[in-house]
Amino acid sequence: MKNNRRTFLKQFGLAGLSLTGASKLISKNNGPYQQAHSQRFNMHGYAAPALDTVRIGLIGIGARGSGTVRRLAGIEGVEIKALCDIVPARVSEAIESIQQFPQHNPDSYTHGQDAWKKLCERDDIDMIYIATPWRLHAPQAVFAMEHDKHVYMEIPAGCTIEENWQLVETSERTRKHCALMSGNCHSGLSAITLNMVRQGFFGDLIHGEGNYVHDRVSDRSRWVRDKSNNNWFGYRPWRVDENVGRHGNLYPQHGLGPLAQMMDLNYGDQMDYLVSVSSDDFTMGGLMEELAAEDDYYKPYVGQDFRGNMNVTVIRTKKGRTLMLQHDISSPRPGSRFQLISGTQGIFRHYPTPARMATSHDGWVSGEEYNALLEKYTPTMTKSFNELVRQAADEERDQLRSYARVNETDWRLIDCLRNGLPLEMDVYDAALWSSVTPLTEWSVANRSNSVSVPDFTSGAWETNERGMDIELLKGGGTTRLL
Amino acid sequence: MRNNRRSFLKQFGLAGLGLAGADKLISPVNNEPFRQTHQQQFNMHGYAAPPLDRVRIGVIGIGSRGSGALRRLRHIEGVEIRALCDLVSEKVDEAIDSLQDSSHNPDRYTGGEDDWKRLCEREDIDLVYITTPWHLHTPQAVYAMENDKHAATEIPAAQTIEECWQLVETSERTRKHCMMLENCCYDFFEMMTLNMMRDGFFGEIIHGEGAYIHDRMGRWFNKELSTWRIEENIDRDGNLYPPHGLGPIAQLMDINYGDKMDYMVSVSSNDFMMGPMAEKLSATDDFWQAYAGRDFRGNLNTSVIRTDSGRTIMLQHDTTSPRPYSRIHLISGTQGIARKWPLPARVATSHDGWISEEEFKVLEEKYTPEISKRVGQMASEVGGHGGMDTLMDWRMIDCLRNGLPLDMDVYDAALWSSIVPLSEWSVANRSNSVNIPDFTSGAWKTNERYMDIQLKHGGTTKII
Numbered sequence: 041m042k043n044n045r046r047t048f049l050k051q052f053g054l055a056g057l058s059l060t061g062a063s064k065l066i067s068k069n070n071g072p073y074q075q076a077h078s079q080r081f082n083m084h085g086y087a088a089p090a091l092d093t094v095r096i097g098l099i100g101i102g103a104r105g106s107g108t109v110r111r112l113a114g115i116e117g118v119e120i121k122a123l124c125d126i127v128p129a130r131v132s133e134a135i136e137s138i139q140q141f142p143q144h145n146p147d148s149y150t151h152g153q154d155a156w157k158k159l160c161e162r163d164d165i166d167m168i169y170i171a172t173p174w175r176l177h178a179p180q181a182v183f184a185m186e187h188d189k190h191v192y193m194e195i196p197a198g199c200t201i202e203e204n205w206q207l208v209e210t211s212e213r214t215r216k217h218c219a220l221m222s223g224n225c226h227s228g229l230s231a232i233t234l235n236m237v238r239q240g241f242f243g244d245l246i247h248g249e250g251n252y253v254h255d256r257v258s259d260r261s262r263w264v265r266d267k268s269n270n271n272w273f274g275y276r277p278w279r280v281d282e283n284v285g286r287h288g289n290l291y292p293q294h295g296l297g298p299l300a301q302m303m304d305l306n307y308g309d310q311m312d313y314l315v316s317v318s319s320d321d322f323t324m325g326g327l328m329e330e331l332a333a334e335d336d337y338y339k340p341y342v343g344q345d346f347r348g349n350m351n352v353t354v355i356r357t358k359k360g361r362t363l364m365l366q367h368d369i370s371s372p373r374p375g376s377r378f379q380l381i382s383g384t385q386g387i388f389r390h391y392p393t394p395a396r397m398a399t400s401h402d403g404w405v406s407g408e409e410y411n412a413l414l415e416k417y418t419p420t421m422t423k424s425f426n427e428l429v430r431q432a433a434d435e436e437r438d439q440l441r442s443y444a445r446v447n448e449t450d451w452r453l454i455d456c457l458r459n460g461l462p463l464e465m466d467v468y469d470a471a472l473w474s475s476v477t478p479l480t481e482w483s484v485a486n487r488s489n490s491v492s493v494p495d496f497t498s499g500a501w502e503t504n505e506r507g508m509d510i511e512l513l514k515g516g517g518t519t520r521l522l
Numbered sequence: 523m524r525n526n527r528r529s530f531l532k533q534f535g536l537a538g539l540g541l542a543g544a545d546k547l548i549s550p551v552n553n554e555p556f557r558q559t560h561q562q563q564f565n566m567h568g569y570a571a572p573p574l575d576r577v578r579i580g581v582i583g584i585g586s587r588g589s590g591a592l593r594r595l596r597h598i599e600g601v602e603i604r605a606l607c608d609l610v611s612e613k614v615d616e617a618i619d620s621l622q623d624s625s626h627n628p629d630r631y632t633g634g635e636d637d638w639k640r641l642c643e644r645e646d647i648d649l650v651y652i653t654t655p656w657h658l659h660t661p662q663a664v665y666a667m668e669n670d671k672h673a674a675t676e677i678p679a680a681q682t683i684e685e686c687w688q689l690v691e692t693s694e695r696t697r698k699h700c701m702m703l704e705n706c707c708y709d710f711f712e713m714m715t716l717n718m719m720r721d722g723f724f725g726e727i728i729h730g731e732g733a734y735i736h737d738r739m740g741r742w743f744n745k746e747l748s749t750w751r752i753e754e755n756i757d758r759d760g761n762l763y764p765p766h767g768l769g770p771i772a773q774l775m776d777i778n779y780g781d782k783m784d785y786m787v788s789v790s791s792n793d794f795m796m797g798p799m800a801e802k803l804s805a806t807d808d809f810w811q812a813y814a815g816r817d818f819r820g821n822l823n824t825s826v827i828r829t830d831s832g833r834t835i836m837l838q839h840d841t842t843s844p845r846p847y848s849r850i851h852l853i854s855g856t857q858g859i860a861r862k863w864p865l866p867a868r869v870a871t872s873h874d875g876w877i878s879e880e881e882f883k884v885l886e887e888k889y890t891p892e893i894s895k896r897v898g899q900m901a902s903e904v905g906g907h908g909g910m911d912t913l914m915d916w917r918m919i920d921c922l923r924n925g926l927p928l929d930m931d932v933y934d935a936a937l938w939s940s941i942v943p944l945s946e947w948s949v950a951n952r953s954n955s956v957n958i959p960d961f962t963s964g965a966w967k968t969n970e971r972y973m974d975i976q977l978k979h980g981g982t983t984k985i986i
Contacts, residue, residue: 247822348832
């Protein structure tokens with residue numbers, strides 16, 4: 041693995057291009073990140089050979105992973121083959137949680153830091169799902185593709201520009217899918233809004249806004265370490281570390297994904313450049329001092345350089361549209377994600393709720409008109425999925441926490457793999473959406489100067505066909521829920 | 523005037539530093555195209571001019587804003603409207619007619635490009651109230667101050683960084699007030715949030731947002747109305763109208779008296795509205811042919827400012843796309859958040875949601891400032907964007923009559939207006955960041971807070 045990575049970096053001239061190295065290159069053209077890779081094979085629109093049964097191995101069975109085991113287990117044609125986590129209890133609990141589906145009999149991988157590699161090396165697995173801490177995502181995804189597996193991963197994909205290029209290069213070379221599992225228009229209001237965009241309701245798009253505003257720190261119970269569960273705590277030990285010594289938008293995908301799909305980024309338009317501004321930290325530093333007074337565990341965090349509370353990033357596309365992204369997980373305020381899309385004929389805004397639409401300066405449409413629009417523009421994918429949920433009549437479903445409830449994204453992924461269809465989201469989406477993080481870090485570190493966004497499609501965006509087949513025009517929709 | 527301007531530019535080393543000149547400085551990224559060469563000569567922040575029992579006013583520009591100002595000023599005790607000026611004599615006549623039933627009997631200045639100068643040169647006027655097209659604001663305010671008058675100008679006060687410095691330098695040298703008529707600082711929820719901030723409700727302030735989102739397409743593409751406003755949107759790109767959104771947020775962050783803007787970035791979308799509209803109209807009406815194919819400002823501009831204390835301000839400008847009005851007015855801190863648009867206004871203190879209507883009413887009760895309680899109702903009856911325009915005029919006159927510092931001074935006028943040229947520079951330079959001049963020359967560190975919404979001083983002027 042290490043050798044693979046080193047050769048890759050050398051091969052594409054990216055060696056040494058870490059953030060510190062990059063900042064020295066700023067003298068010209070806002071392009072610290074060179075575009076050294078050229079597309080070898082276009083993974084956009086690529087349909088892998090159809091699989092009747094999708095045999096899955098899962099790596100990382102923490103909060104996200106344990107829910108995902110439960111979700112995937114309830115989809116027709118899925119066989120859960122292997123589960124991996126460094127904590128054995130998590131694997132056994134996950135196996136327990138899917139007892140109601142007798143077709144699954146997964147093997148456990150719990151011994152050592154490299155157990156996940158053994159899982160990837162098996163030859164009776166088609167797809168690896170990754171829900172480990174952020175830093176492991178790209179190395180594990182690359183290793184999985186190198187071992188002939190498709191990859192389905194939690195956000196983010198790559199943590200650095202190099203990692204994102206590495207994902208693209210590996211996916212193109214191995215012709216294995218690499219799909220992100222969230223931050224998209226598969227469900228709810230974003231699916232309806234995407235359909236409205238495509239039907240021309242908003243006219244030409246001008247601007248979009250998406251956030252990850254989600255207060256993860258004010259609730260003190262999230263910081264109490266659970267002695268019975270490896271001293272784990274709600275916010276996650278590794279996740280706190282991610283907020284030290286870096287400044288930018290660390291979690292752009294939830295807000296960005298839907299906007300990118302509405303604006304046809306990677307297939308019709310492309311990001312050109314972005315700027316990013318962070319406030320200072322006004323809450324985490326003080327919180328650590330308070331926590332350290334009660335629990336020595338937090339002492340090393342006192343006086344650390346915590347990420348600024350609010351980050352505002354603005355992206356401009358090649359076609360002259362703009363996107364604004366905000367990231368704030370540490371101030372006390374109601375949350376928001378996919379937020380706003382505005383065009384020459386109308387606007388949708390989600391938060392503060394109730395969500396609203398308007399077609400003029402005169403005001404938002406009435407609740408009645410709003411509901412009629414939702415009804416009219418609900419896409420086929422949503423309708424099909426809802427019908428399948430109804431047929432499955434899984435009475436437990438509504439009682440499950442949201443991570444454990446089967447969703448459109450999982451279902452459609454499996455459906456596409458089983459029908460030999462291109463995936464709704466590909467490695468270019470994963471790379472582009474994830475690259476926003478290191479790009480914002482660069483901009484923030486460089487007095488918010490603008491930075492050119494790499495084109496992971498190597499120019500194919502100009503001719504790529506639209507992704508996200510929400511009307512199921514290319515078929516599929518045949519996979520049932522159990 | 524022209525000579526004054528030229529020598530001013532020379533004096534402060536700003537000659538030639540127009541946008542076009544700045545453009546060429548960008549390789550490698552130069553974040554400081556606008557040099558800071560002026561040093562404060564006298565601190566106009568907190569400056570109290572000698573009290574005036576009567577405030578004798580001349581108004582320049584009797585269009586929609588000017589005629590609105592006249593409707594309000596006549597209701598304020600101690601105001602004497604002495605002179606009215608407009609290029610169009612009918613406008614002046616109509617205004618004089620409208621004052622028939624009042625005690626005011628202003629002289630007329632009309633017909634010539636330079637009539638406003640004669641108005642400024644009179645010796646029996648204390649305050650020149652400027653409501654002309656944008657490019658005239660600074661020249662007229664400077665001329666008024668040079669002729670020993672206080673100046674109150676519609677927004678924006680200036681169009682270029684040079685003009686901003688010129689206002690500051692002139693105000694300091696002449697010790698005349700130069701207030702920008704930023705009415706939104708006197709809107710009710712805005713002042714309520716200012717009061718909440720000062721009481722510590724939001725904790726430490728982290729972030730604010732303001733906007734001017736106001737679809738003006740129908741008004742600007744109407745040849746029966748004047749066309750200077752649509753022409754301002756040609757061959758330039760940026761946030762052309764920041765003060766409405768920025769003013770109240772700047773006050774919530776004590777900018778110019780406790781914090782200072784450090785740098786900003788600005789990104790514009792393309793134009794998807796004005797070009798196509800001009801094209802469409804010109805097909806059937808030759809009048810619009812001069813506008814077809816022109817380079818119109820991008821529809822949506824987003825600017826982000828960072829302050830010395832590490833807080834951020836996000837500003838948007840969109841006057842052309844079909845969407846409901848908004849100035850956003852969001853303020854977020856370590857203990858809570860408030861946002862005004864989309865209406866209704868809301869407050870929250872946690873992730874769990876916005877507080878209920880009942881709780882909101884309790885806050886309103888507690889945090890409505892004295893100025894709103896004492897004159898809010900009367901101001902609303904006089905009108906002007908729901909009463910805020912009247913509150914603004916009333917407080918300005920009240921301060922002048924009581925010999926108090928004004929709530930907003932020349933540093934606010936210069937800073938809030940400078941966002942226009944700074945955003946233009948950033949947009950023209952691939953959105954790179956640009957340093958924001960400190961118009962207070964460092965006095966922001968020690969300046970005291972103004973915007974006296976609790977009427978600790980004055981508040982004695984009646985609305986009649």
